[in-house]
Amino acid sequence: MTQELTDLAVTFTSQQLGLIDRHLRAGGASDRAEWVRQALFGSTPGVRTTRGERPASSPRAGRVLREVTIEPGTGKAVEVRAGQVVRVSQTTGGQCADFNVFNLNDRNEKLHVGRTRSLHGTGPTTGDFVWSNAPWERPLLVILADTGRTDTEFPSCSAQLYWRLYGERSHTNCQQMQTEAQREYGLAPHEVHESLNLFMYCAYDDPDAPQVRPNLATADDFIEFLALEDVLAVFNVCGDDFDRTNNFTFTPLVVTVLEADADDLRLAGQFARADHDFELLESPYPRAFARLVPDPDYVPAFPHAPVRMETVTFALDASELDQLIRVADLGLYGDDLAAALRDVLVTWTIHHPRLPA
Secondary structure, three states: OOOOOEEEEEEEEHHHHHHHHHHHHOOOOOOHHHHHHHHHHHOOOOOOOOOOOOOOOOOOOOOEEEEEEEOOOOEEEEEEOOOEEEEEEEOOEOOOEEEEEEEOOEEEEEEOHHHHHHHHOOOOOOOOEEEEOOOOOOEEEEEEEEOOOEEOOOOOOOHHHHHHHHOOOOOOOHHHHHHHHHHOOOOOHHHOOOOEEEOOOEEOOOOOOOEEOOOOOEOOOEEEEEEOOOEEEEEEEOOOOOOHHHOOOOOOEEEEEEEOOHHHHHHHHHOOOOOOOOOOOOOOOOHHHHOOOOOOOOOOOOOOOOOOEEEEEEEEOHHHHHHHHHHOOHHHHOOOHHHHHHHHHHHHHHOOOOOOO
């Protein structure tokens, strides 16, 4: 009697399949079918994600001044003038973003994550500020609405990180995407600062070991900022597909710049720059170079874009399907068993003993 099989078409990034293939070549399994069985029956049921209530908030309906879709593997620098609103929105959900900020009129003033964290904690939210570095130490933006989650603990992922942890010589990462996106405005690689992580869900139960949790952002989630100074807001689509930072996949994000309404402008006036009781240091750069202006000849050159995706179909027998349902996080993935299987397979591969490069 032929056993009935269930086909699951699982979409991976080329980076995930490359890691899996290394696993197979190193003798981790004789073939993909054995590897699937190892992963399924070697995994144990974990905590099933519970989605809490989302904050009640709707995106602002002001006049759109600019809107750009940021594709996986890329980022974008966007000018936002004082009194304007910038919104970053999910398209399908589950996507983290790195966020860097520079004063448009003086590149030396930028987002200071440490000061922001010290004043607003690990997850700044509605009503909290994005603070700048010394000697300015003032709010650059205020969070007007936040239906997602922010994080100030984890640094950007980098090429060095993927090499040290996984032996990956070339991998999407936020540091390189940030470097390339800000290059449009003449900002050098060493001017990248620690990012404010948007739509990043973390647990801080152990202060010595904060943990990344599944990404609970939905297609309707967004975060809005009101600019209190003229800023260059730089976003990139987080490049981590080896953890639940992005639920093991990448999706685009949308950045929108809008006119503020009267209430927003009153808020901007309330938090307008106050005179300091000391004299700010002058920029060491000539003013023509301190101000950020776009390069009219800039051509994007993101090192890992476009991100390549590949779909692999796995035929699961009844016992394998039952085991998938037992070990999968169906609280996160619902009835999307293909996404749940990708989670199990990549997690199993990552946590397998280190393999030769």
